[in-house]
Amino acid sequence: AQRVTQPEKLLSVFKGAPVELKCNYSYSGSPELFWYVQYSRQRLQLLLRHISRESIKGFTADLNKGETSFHLKKPFAQEEDSAMYYCALDSGGSNYKLTFGKGTLLTVNP
């Protein structure tokens, strides 16, 4: 069965510092990985997907199949990045259900 692990429940950094939110997964096939974000009082929304290899709001994430990781990184954190971040896996491109991690609450201090 697939599993997504986000080892940090809370992460606090100062504005301008680099940030890395960790995500590890277990799945025997070829997964599609996503990062979702939930800002305060807003709904869950997609931040980025590994297949697009894009950078959104300065965030990037690289899929490392050898380490089964999909860590989210940003070189210079901003206060508006403070939010709950969820890593999610779609098993084998079936495009239906997502398996989410428990989330990491990122706080960027001024």
Added chain:
Amino acid sequence: DTGVSQNPRHKITKRGQNVTFRCDPISEHNRLYWYRQTLGQGPEFLTYFQNEAQLEKSRLLSDRFSAERPKGSFSTLEIQRTEQGDSAMYLCASSSTAAWVFEQYFGPGTRLTVT
């Protein structure tokens, strides 16, 4: 189109009562998903529809839970004989198989409190 909508936003009920939630997806989306999220956890998949067909149900979905999408548009999730363990945020999401990239769009959720 204002996105996925869910009603009610909050529901407080007594143990043993039945509750029903509604989800209106983005109009052109043919897939609709239900998730449940409890405190400190990420969303957990419950079930999904493609048009009006319910294609998968999670083992989390006990016999007290039933979901419908009768005309392939809005969906309802009913919980019969609610228990305190049913207290959670119930999230609905929708997506389109016609889109070239996969993305689920989430609603604001319905927060259920069973007393």
